[in-house]
Each structure stands twice: as structure tokens, then as C-alpha cells.
Amino acid sequence: MKISASILATSITRFSTMLPTLKKEEIDYLHIDVMDGNFVPQISFGESITKEIRGQSDIPLDVHLMVENPEQEVPKYYDLQPDFITFHAEATDFMVRLCEDIRVHGSKAGIALNPATSLESVRYILPYIDLLLVMTVDPGFYGQKFTLSGMQKIQDAKKMIDASGYDIALEVDGGVNVNNIAQVSQSGASICVAGSAVFKNGVPGENTIQLKKLTETA
Numbered sequence: 001m002k003i004s005a006s007i008l009a010t011s012i013t014r015f016s017t018m019l020p021t022l023k024k025e026e027i028d029y030l031h032i033d034v035m036d037g038n039f040v041p042q043i044s045f046g047e048s049i050t051k052e053i054r055g056q057s058d059i060p061l062d063v064h065l066m067v068e069n070p071e072q073e074v075p076k077y078y079d080l081q082p083d084f085i086t087f088h089a090e091a092t093d094f095m096v097r098l099c100e101d102i103r104v105h106g107s108k109a110g111i112a113l114n115p116a117t118s119l120e121s122v123r124y125i126l127p128y129i130d131l132l133l134v135m136t137v138d139p140g141f142y143g144q145k146f147t148l149s150g151m152q153k154i155q156d157a158k159k160m161i162d163a164s165g166y167d168i169a170l171e172v173d174g175g176v177n178v179n180n181i182a183q184v185s186q187s188g189a190s191i192c193v194a195g196s197a198v199f200k201n202g203v204p205g206e207n208t209i210q211l212k213k214l215t216e217t218a
């Protein structure tokens with residue numbers, strides 16, 4: 001299990017002093033939640049803050065774009081060479097083209113699905129995807145509760161990916177914590193996003209190690 005730490009769950013001022021202490025041996029990815037105030041109600045940060053983070057840390061970036069018009073926004077991140085650039089299926093009709101473009105520019109292409117969006121919306125484009133992000137809360141805020149149907153959707157997504165034969169990471173985002181991460185892992189997730197569970201209390205590196213341990217003993 002890999003952990004992608006969502007920096008949305010900490011304040012940007014706290015985060016800037018904390019960033020030099022975060023180690024890639026502990027935190028697998030920094031999950032950058034870009035929010036445009038249109039696709040989701042609030043605005044968070046964009047490519048300039050992401051660039052500063054890139055300059056100050058060697059932890060791989062996992063950019064999650066909760067934005068309208070992803071065709072316009074995605075290219076702004078190419079220079080930063082994130083490991084993953086993920087956009088939402090609900091925000092575009094042209095997912096194939098955008099995934100191909102992300103790959104050409106050297107990142108892995110991710111597609112995110114809101115809890116209410118069916119897995120069918122990506123079934124026929126799996127050859128173009130490197131990561132499927134199953135949202136287990138409605139996007140827009142950290143600290144929400146894991147949806148009741150979340151485990152079922154993760155299991156169904158895992159089955160769909162395995163049956164396709166493609167090498168696609170299954171990422172789960174929203175409400176993942178010490179109480180449910182073992183089950184999320186057993187259901188088939190390979191990367192868990194954790195915001196509150198990493199940043200709200202204690203030391204981020206230690207919290208991450210604890211989360212990972214819970215999936216190993218499960």
C-alpha cells in the first residue's frame with residue numbers, strides 16, 4: 001500500500017514549515033488537491049504553489065485536478081513532471097485525448113470518479129489510463145465521512161481492472177483513516193489518499209507509517 005498525503009488537510013503556512021521534514025521514505029506521494037471554485041465550491045491552490053512544493057521536496061507529486069475544463073488546466077502541470085496527473089471524468093467528454101496528452105508529456109494519466117459516477121464511464125477506455133481514482137466522498141473538502149457504498153465500488157473497480165489485464169493503479173480518496181484502511185486495502189486499493197489521517201494530529205511521517213502497517217497486518 002502506498003500513501004498519498006493530501007496537503008489540503010493542513011494550512012499552507014503550517015505546511016511550508018513542515019515540508020522540509022517530510023521524507024519520501026515515509027510518504028510515497030504528495031497529493032495536490034487543485035480546486036477551481038467551479039467544479040467544486042472552493043478554491044485551493046494551483047500550479048504556482050505546486051511549483052514551489054516541487055522545488056522544496058523530492059517526494060513524487062500526485063496532482064488531483066478538481067477543475068472544470070481540464071484540457072486547459074492539465075498542461076500547466078507538465079513542466080513539474082508529476083508522477084500522476086488526474087482529472088475528473090465528470091469534467092470532460094474527451095478523456096482519451098487528454099490521457100494520451102498526459103502520457104506524451106511524461107506523466108501517468110489518472111481519471112477520478114465522484115461517488116455517484118458509474119465505473120462504466122471508464123470501462124472502455126482502460127487502455128489509456130494509468131490510475132483510476134475512486135472518490136469515497138464528494139470532492140471539495142477534507143475531513144468528510146467515507147461513503148457507505150465506498151468499499152463495494154473499490155471491489156468492483158478492482159475486478160474491472162483485473163479483468164482488463166491493464167496495469168492500472170487503484171487509488172482511493174476521501175475519508176480514509178486508521179479505522180477503515182485495512183478494509184480499503186483488502187478491497188483492492190493500491191494507493192490511499194490520506195488528508196486528515198496524516199496531517200490533523202501528530203507527526204505526518206509517523207501517521208503514514210502507522211496507516212501502512214495497518215494494511216500489512218490485515
Ligand code: DX5
Nearest residue numbers: 139140141142143175195196
Ligand atoms: C477531497 C480531496 C481529498 C481530501 C482528502 O476533495 O480530493 O484529497 O483532501 O482528505 P481526507 O483524507 O481528510 O478525507
Ligand code: ZN
Nearest residue numbers: 033064173193
Ligand atoms: Zn484528492
